[in-house]
Amino acid sequence: MVLPFVHAADSHKVLHYVFPSPETGFDPAVAHDMYSGQVIRSIYETLYAYDYLARPAKLVPSTAASMPVVSNHGKTYTITLKKGIYFTDDSAFGGKKRELTASDYIYSLKRLMDPAVRSTWGWLLEGKVIGLDALAKQARKTGHLDYAKPIRGLELVDRYTFRIHLNKPDYNLTHVLAHYPTSAVAHEIVDKYTDGNGQIMAHPVGTGPYVLTEWQRGSKMILDANPAYRGFIWDFRAGSDPEDKRIVEEMKGKRMPQIGRVEIAVIPEDQSRWLAFENREVDLFNLDGPLAPRALEKGHLRPELASKGVRLSRIIEPELSQFYFNMQNEVVGGLSKEKIALRRAIAMAHNVKEEINVVWNGEAIPLEYPIPPGIIGHDAKYKSSVRYEPKIANALLDKFGYKKGADGYRRMPNGKPLVIVFSARADSTGQQQLEMWKKTFDKLGIKMQSDKRLFPDLLKAEKQCRLMMRTSPWIADYPDGSNFMQLFYGPHTGQSNNGCTRIPQYDRLYEQSVALPDGHERDLLYHKMTRLLEVYAPTRIGYARYRNMLLQPYVIGYKKHPVMHNEWIYIDIDNDKR
Known part of the structure; x- marks a missing residue:
């Protein structure tokens, strides 16, 4: 519900939050990490969002006035915006109030396909919108995308209405329009603050509930409540979770947001983050697996913390942590029999359950299937053909000519030396992962070289296909299996396909699957695609972690959402209890 403007946020209500890794920047079309995404979702707005309490995740209108009208056998979406939504004041607007219009979304969707922007999210729209790929192709020739050129696929109906015309039905389009890369960006902001590459990573200006008022790169971010934000009344219904009733009683009827400031610190070291929470310097805390024994016992909060009023919100993260091989790398890549044998042997020699126990203190579940629990398309009964079998792995290497030399290494x-370079984050968790993989390679007689980098540097290198191996987590952008199966689709190399995988049979099956709705026919294709991943071994399917969020006693209304990660828009703080 939108009411006449009344600013509700209280500047004395400050939420202290922490990131374990540095952000990369705040351009919705470019940022590709969860931490930057949390900030982006607080500043910018998409057409659709998710109901805060509904499980499974349920789409609701955000800047759109209603859910889209779908016609033409699922190929046309008509979308109307709410009136009276304004961008945050900025000098780029020449001192005038700048209203959000349908043209802003058309501009922002085109921007995802602009070669100059080098968006990592172009795959969300590639091949889908009539005329958009042709516009991008022309831009690659001329070096300039003509944003003013109308295309049939993005039809401006009036100031507040536009239509998206698709080449074929896309059953996830509305989910895509709820994902932050499709947020509304004003062309005036891009024109004024571009970094020369068409990107605005350092100057985010949106229509959302918060404004970035301070940014110390890789160290600190401050978000203040947007005084011009229209606000909304907290009015979500309780689901089957007994905790929902308490949350509804605490929050129902409040005008949101209540929190006036969000202060985010980047603290890479586990122990430092935990001490900050213990000292109440952090109010809402993601308890990563390495810290789990400090607060949890068999998945439940320790009594000494519960007695202090600390609460736990716990879910299985809708994620896939995979161990990918760079399929373009001269050592581990390629589709020849000996390269497939090498990758399969490594996959069979790695003990995923042991890594879960050692690195994550048991705070994860091993996955047999690329689509994790809680996501449409997950198959709990599927059994992978890849098992932990180090003896067979060694025999496979022997058979395909990976012989050991006098030094004991293969x-x-x-006849050239075999050295695997494994990359990881330059923190304590990354070090533990490297030690686990060193143990795996020692079982095989393969020499391993450790490569530790800062998180933003890892992301940049893997988008350029420059890493040989890495543990790569992917958290659901939207709750459908297609979001995970696309991770291995060849044309997504340089975007979401971090292993730079190109398997022709897989690509053909993926292209068939995206034309199908959720159901038996699509599931059969997903099974075939998964078997291909096991045969060619571009990856070793790993695990999905638990997300354990700890709340200080004065944090009100919090519940971890499976897709949204900026829940501070929906919660409150009781300063009397602080």
Whole structure:
């Protein structure tokens, strides 16, 4: 519900939050990490969002006046915006109030396909919108995308209404329009603050509930409540979770947001983050697996914390943590039999359950299937053909010519040294992952070289296909299996396909699957695609972690959402209890 403007946020209500890794920047079309995404979702707005309490996740209108009108056999979406939504004041608007219009969303969707922007999210729209790929192709020739050129696929109906015309039905389009890369960006902001590459990573200006008022790169971010934000009344219904009733009683009827400031610190070291929470310097805390024994016992909050009023919100993260091989790498890549044998042997020699116990203190579940629990398309009965079998793995290497030398280490079939470079974050968790993989490679007689980098540097390198191996987590952008199966689709290399995988049979099956709704026919294709991943071994399917969020006693109304990660828009703080 939108009411006449009354600013509700209280500047004395400050939420202290922490990131374990640095952000990369705040351009919705470019940022590709969860931490930057949390900030982006607080500043910018998409057409659709998710109901805060509904499980499974349920789409609701955000800047759109209603859910889209779908016609033409699922190929046309008509979307009307709410009137009276304004961008945050900025000098780029020449001192005038700048209203959000349908043209802003058309501009922002085109921007995802602009070669100059180098968006990592172009795959969300590639091949889908009539005329959009042709516009991008022309831009690659001329070096400039003509944003003013109308295309049939993005039809401006009036100031507040536009239509998206698709080449074929896309059953996830509304989910895509709820994902932050499709947020509304004003062209005036891009024109004024571009970094020369068409990107605005350092100057975010949106229509959302918060404004970035301070940014110390890789260290600190401050978000203040947007005084011009229209607000909304907290009016969500309780689901089957007994905790929902308490949340509804605490929050129902409040005008949101209540929190006037969000202060985010970047603290990479586990122990430092935990001490900050213990000292109440952090109010809402993601308890990563390495810290789990400090607060949890068999998945429940320890009594000494519960007695202090600390609460736990716990879910299985809708994620896939995979161990990918760079399929373009000369050592581990390629589709020849000996390269497939190498990857399969490594996959069989790695003990995923042991990594879960050692690195994450048991705070994860091993996955047999690429689509995790809680996501449409997950198959709890599926059994992978890849098992932990180090003896067979060694025999496979012997058979395909990876012989051991006098030093005890294996060599390539051509006699050259075999060295695997495994990359990880330069923190304590990354170090533990490296130690686990060193143990795996020692079982095989393969020499491993550790490569530790800062998180933003890892992301940049893997988008350029420059890493050989890495543990790569992917958290659901939207709650459908297609969001995970696309991770191995060849044309998504350089975007979401971090292993730079290109398997022709897989690509053909993926293209068939995206034309199908959720159901038996699509599930059969997903099974075939998963078997191909097991045969060619571009990846070793790993695990999905638990997300354990700890709340200080004065944090009100919090419940971890499976897709949204900026829940501070929906919660409150009781300063009397602080």
